[in-house]
Amino acid sequence: MKAIEIDATEARERLKELGEGWAISEDGKSLQRDFKFRNFNEAFGFMARSALSAEKLNHHPDWFNCWNRVNVKLTTHDKGGLTDLDFRLAKAMNRASAGL
Numbered sequence: 344m345k346a347i348e349i350d351a352t353e354a355r356e357r358l359k360e361l362g363e364g365w366a367i368s369e370d371g372k373s374l375q376r377d378f379k380f381r382n383f384n385e386a387f388g389f390m391a392r393s394a395l396s397a398e399k400l401n402h403h404p405d406w407f408n409c410w411n412r413v414n415v416k417l418t419t420h421d422k423g424g425l426t427d428l429d430f431r432l433a434k435a436m437n438r439a440s441a442g443l
């Protein structure tokens with residue numbers, strides 16, 4: 344999957360498509376969202392669904408799980424910043440958090 348780089352102006356524009364919770368990091372190089380679930384089982388279900396999307400996209404999240412919380416950071420390591428793949432994975436994670 345070819346990663347198309349996204350500049351700061353476009354990133355701010357595309358952030359709106361992602362809806363509640365997502366933010367661009369201070370340095371402009373990643374997307375971040377803290378997901379909170381009712382319990383560990385739901386958090387892990389979200390991670391399992393997200394992992395399948397990540398494999399399909401060949402694009403993987405940096406994330407940290409503590410019980411019912413999953414802190415997510417999306418960046419394209421190969422490019423040292425944001426690409427369309429980060430936004431595509433963010434959308435997939437939104438769906439995964441809704442159990443879809």
Ligand SMILES: C[C@H](O)[C@H](O)[C@H]1CNC2=NC(N)=NC(=O)C2=N1
Nearest residue numbers: 401402403404418419420421422
């Ligand atoms: C070789 C392979 O395509 C790359 O290492 C992929 C895998 N997953 C990845 N995930 C993320 N988030 N950034 C990358 O640059 C990246 N690169």
